[in-house]
Amino acid sequence: MLDYPFGRQLPEPGKLLEVASGIYWLRMPLPMALDHINLYLLEDSDGWWVVDTGMSLQPTQELWQEIFANQLQDKPIKAVVCTHWHPDHTGNAGWLCERWNAPLYISRTEYLTGMFYTRSDPEDLSAASEQHQLRLGRRGEDIHAFRKTMGGLRDMVSPLPGSYRRLVDGAVLSINGQRWRVVIGRGHSPEHACLFSDSLNVLISGDQVIPRISSNIAVGPEEPEANPLREWLQSLEHFLDVLPADALVLPAHNVPFTGLHHRLRHLIEHHEDGLLSLEEACVDQPRAALELLPALFQRELNEEQVNMALGECLAHLNYLVQRGQVARHSDEAGVYRYRSVDDTLPLRLRQRKTPRDGRQPLQV
Numbered sequence: 001m002l003d004y005p006f007g008r009q010l011p012e013p014g015k016l017l018e019v020a021s022g023i024y025w026l027r028m029p030l031p032m033a034l035d036h037i038n039l040y041l042l043e044d045s046d047g048w049w050v051v052d053t054g055m056s057l058q059p060t061q062e063l064w065q066e067i068f069a070n071q072l073q074d075k076p077i078k079a080v081v082c083t084h085w086h087p088d089h090t091g092n093a094g095w096l097c098e099r100w101n102a103p104l105y106i107s108r109t110e111y112l113t114g115m116f117y118t119r120s121d122p123e124d125l126s127a128a129s130e131q132h133q134l135r136l137g138r139r140g141e142d143i144h145a146f147r148k149t150m151g152g153l154r155d156m157v158s159p160l161p162g163s164y165r166r167l168v169d170g171a172v173l174s175i176n177g178q179r180w181r182v183v184i185g186r187g188h189s190p191e192h193a194c195l196f197s198d199s200l201n202v203l204i205s206g207d208q209v210i211p212r213i214s215s216n217i218a219v220g221p222e223e224p225e226a227n228p229l230r231e232w233l234q235s236l237e238h239f240l241d242v243l244p245a246d247a248l249v250l251p252a253h254n255v256p257f258t259g260l261h262h263r264l265r266h267l268i269e270h271h272e273d274g275l276l277s278l279e280e281a282c283v284d285q286p287r288a289a290l291e292l293l294p295a296l297f298q299r300e301l302n303e304e305q306v307n308m309a310l311g312e313c314l315a316h317l318n319y320l321v322q323r324g325q326v327a328r329h330s331d332e333a334g335v336y337r338y339r340s341v342d343d344t345l346p347l348r349l350r351q352r353k354t355p356r357d358g359r360q361p362l363q364v
Contacts, residue, residue: 002211002259005248010255014066016041019256020202020248022176024071028054028063030088034213037088038252040204041071044176047078050102051195051204052252055091056158064092081105081167083206084189085114087156089252094158104164105173107184109191111164118157132221135336136310137288167193183242187232188215196243203247203260208235211249211257214270218311219318229271229319236264271316273352278316279325279340280349286329286337289313 011017016024022043027036042049054060068077077100082090085106097104104111133142169184173195180195185208195204207215217232245261257263274296281287281295289310293301296316297309317338320326325342 001262002257004211004255004257006256014063014070016067016071019250020200022178023200023202023250025250025256026067028060029057030055031057034253036253038250038255040250041067042175042180043075044078047076048072049079049081049173049175050077050096051081052083052089052206053080053092053096055088055156056095057091057156060092061095064096076100077102079103079105081173081193081195082110083194083204083208083252084192085110085117086189086207087153089206090114090160091157094160097161104161105167106164107167107191107193110189110193111160111166113190114157114160118153118160129221131334132224133310134334135224135289135330136314137290137335138310183239185232185235185239187217187228187230187235196247201244201247202250203243204250206252209239209249209260209263209267210251210253211263212254214267216308216312217271217315218308219314220311224314225318227315227318227322229315230322233268233271236268240264275316275320276348276352278313278320278338279342279345282326282338283340283345286331286339288335288337289317292317292338 006017006019009017011026013027016026019025024041024043026039026041028039029035030037037052037054039054040051042051054064077096079102080093080096082093082104084090090106093104093106096102106114167182167184169182171182173180173182178197178199180197183194183196183203185192185194188207192206192208194206194208196202203209217229219226219228240261243260246258247260248256248258249260249263250256277295278292281292292313293306293309296313297305301309317326317328321328321338325340325345326338327341328336328338331337
């Protein structure tokens, strides 16, 4: 079971809430249904380490200015750590690094991916994206609407610094006498860095482990044959092996919790059930990814959610295709269609442990 040691207590806007010795929690707004991101400040003897930064939006920067003025105890920001490249995590990284002349710590793949997305124009990705949408079963106006959503990251991310300090799995950051070990996870993003302190028994988990929602695991047009779900499940198993069950987990969304191993196992079961649902849905006839969305998402989806849900559906389908449990072919219109081919499916359906749980896409 999960436990929430801070109950309903949340940091007030522009203020910090201490959650462990020298570790402070703050929240910044997001302009979406998931309306917040949790950030963390780690106090060092001569300054502060920032972990994740929020989007580069005026309200967020105003809250940061309040923190600079009232919360830092006359000590500077000495380093900025980003768990991964997504705009709610790196949006203010460049601004903070320039403001405080501080280095950026991030894994190599996250840094390069962030550079790619924030410095590309919509036209750079349009042809591949439209073909990708066609293969998923989208048509005409839907593809046109999707194209209009491309780009826009520059409005949410200040330019990343031209240099960075690389985070790798097993590396150690020394902060105020505490050793913080880098633990890399994959799937939600390519090389997501979490930080774990053995002495404090605290994990800063970013989007890799969130208590109440499942991070989006998606395939995009830039790598249509990717298998991020395999990487995600392998990462969850790795976390079970190398992290303690009783750690205090500080996630990027929702609230801090304990019960890490319980949550990791639930996430694994959650995706295994989704895989089984997809296999079941394409037993009788080949189906396109768009037609298979109800097998994963048992609620009405708006246009933005459909785009995210398709990416997650394809992640599951690629996993099944590469395991040989589902076959894929292209029809005359160029749409990919999927059909179950594993003879063990009826037995696995009878042995099913987890009921379908109304899976929902998550914009993180």
